[in-house]
Amino acid sequence: MESLWFATHPPATPEPSAFEDGDRFDTVIAGAGLTGLATALLLARSGQRVAVVEARSVGAVTTGHTTAKVSLLQGLVLSDILGHQSEEVLRAYVEANREGQSWLLRLLEDHGIGYQRRPAYTYATTESGRRALEGELDAGLRGGLDVGWAKDTELPFPVTGALLLPDQAQVHPLEVLDVLAAELRRHGGRIFEGVRLTDARTNAADAPVRAVTTGGDLRTDRVILATGIPVLDRGGYFAKVVPLRSYATAYTVGSPPQGMYLGVDEPTRSLRSVPTVDGERLIVGGNGHVSGRSSSERAAVEDLEAWTKEHFPGAERTHAWSAQDYRASDRVPFVGRMPRTSGRVFVATGYNKWGMTNAVAAALTLSAQILEGSMPWASALRNRGSLPKLMGGVRPNASVAYVLAKDWSQATLHALPAEDPPEGAGLVGRGPRGKPVAVSTVDGVTCRVSGVCAHLGGVVRWNDAERTWDCPLHGSRFAPDGTLLEGPATGDLGRE
The missing domain is CATH 2.102.10.10 (Rieske [2Fe-2S] iron-sulphur domain)
Structure with a gap:
């Protein structure tokens, strides 16, 4: 299975570099996806010497397999957050995603990388789904979004209702990573592919952290785990997030919808268009489940294809892929210092399938913590109550x-x-x-x-x-x- 993004993106030329065992950096980041590279760039711009170690290759995991919607309308996420957290936390989450979205799109504009402005829709096909939309509308308005009921949709099937948030965006995720990697290197940052971080050893408070990797050890002031889920068990984050695997398929169709759509009824369906040199493609995603707990992943892909051909006659599948995301127990990402590491190991996890905005928000949060900056929304998210988190797990x-x-x-x-x-x-x-x-x-x-x-x-x-x-x-x-x-x-x- 190959994602449409990798199939339509020129193969990257790995940086011909290596490090010596014991090399020194200000910050070592594990993971060369959106979180890792955005954080690295922000720190490198401040003058830090930054190294990114990536076990596989840039974008090889979630970022290279996303549907790449850069949207503040996120299905039923906001009402779900409100069911676990206060309205203050809800507003902080929206503001974090708004800043993440703005930063990312500004980066692309500054470097002449194209993206598409699109309206985002969350739709229902059942009465219970419509009631869920009513809750999401209320949460969205309380969170500060200019969201409302859509008068109509482009969908080729009836709906019981749809929410609309105009002026959102969709991108090619590997083009985003290209810009981040190039800018990082321009500011002196290093990316080491094929190198896996296996441990971060914090000894005396005044001694460097020892970042243990498959390519040797690095000495650093701090380590950031931008690996989807932290690869160190300190803090027990594996018990605070749920791994979710979902599927995406791409098709040639006559005229795909131009909006970005996400259904709230089961099985879920996600739709967006993609411009390619061979014409527009339609991406249809969905059929998510807890990772490793499906009777047949192949059947999930085949079901997406059958559904697409039913509703878009003449559609021909060109690609199929899947991605893994992590849902936090209290529905808000965990971003910040990892416990029991003397404050020198940082984590970011739990984006709940909305990493294109949350990853950048996490990068802004982490870089501000390290550089001693402050953002009110980051403080509100960091200081949220622990009881919902405990019960949710x-x-x-x-x-x-x-x-x-x-x-x-x-x-x-x-x-x-x-x-x-x-x-x-x-x-x-x-x-x-x-x-x-x-x-x-x-x-x-x-x-x-x-x-x-x-x-x-x-x-x-x-x-x-x-x-x-x-x-x-x-x-x-x-x-x-x-x-x-x-x-x-x-x-x-x-x-x-």
Whole structure:
């Protein structure tokens, strides 16, 4: 599976650089997505010596697989926040996203990078969905948005109602990262691809932090974890966010809708157009679920295609991909200092599928904290109450415990069959030593790896769309040969 963004973007030329073990930087950032590169640029502009370490390549994870809507109308997010937080926090969240949106679009304008201004719609197709829209309208108005009921939509099916927020934007996310990377390098920043951060060791308060990576150690004043979910367990963020995997498909169609649309009824549907050299494409996304907990990811993609062809006759699918996002237990991103690190490790996570604005807001927040600036909205978000956060995490963690016990029981009950799985398939069973073993066949190669996630011991499950091993506990994902792709784990699945 390849995203439309990578298919329509010239391959980047990696920076021919490496670092020496023990090299010194003011700030080391893990993750070269939107959060990491925007934060790095802000710090480099202030004169800091900044290094970004990226385990794969720039944009390889969520940013390169988003639908890239830069919108303040975000489905039912605002009413959801209001159900967990105060109105002050709601207004601060809206203001943070507004500043993130403005900063990003100004960056593109300053560098001559095109984007499209589009109205954003949140629509319903049921009466219960319309009632949900009424709650979102109230929350949006209380949060300071100029949102209202749409008189009509371009959608080729009836709706029971739709909210409209004009003058939002859609972008090509890899073009955004191109600008950020180029500007960062112009200001002396460094990007090291193929280098994974595995630890950040804070010793004496006056000693440098030791950033441990697969390419050697770096010494730094601070480390920022911009890795989707923090790859260090201090602070227990893996228990405060839920990993969500969703799907996107691109099509050639006669005349795609020009607005950006998101449905509130299940299964969700997200639509936007994309200009390409071969004409406009339509992106249709949706069918999200907790990562690793789908009976068939391939069926989710096929369902999107069937729905699109039903409502847009003549549509032909050209691309399909998926992305992983993290929803915070109290619906507001966690951004700031990580506990038990002497204030020298920072995190940003929990964007709830709206990273194009939240990631930049996080970058503004982190850079202000480090450079001793202040923003009222950042203070309000940072100082929000802890009780909703605590209560909101109870149900997901109970679910994790249930899945852990059930999957271990099933994996050790049945021995692996003697036959290899067919092409494109994977299965988990009891290995010769009594522990779960994961076996898959991809492109004619059969691999046997540990069936136990390297993070907290969950039993991995086969993703039949992307042909990966996905952990149903906290969202770590691995290639068929066990190589770590993303998530809170910092190591591969062992070979069997």
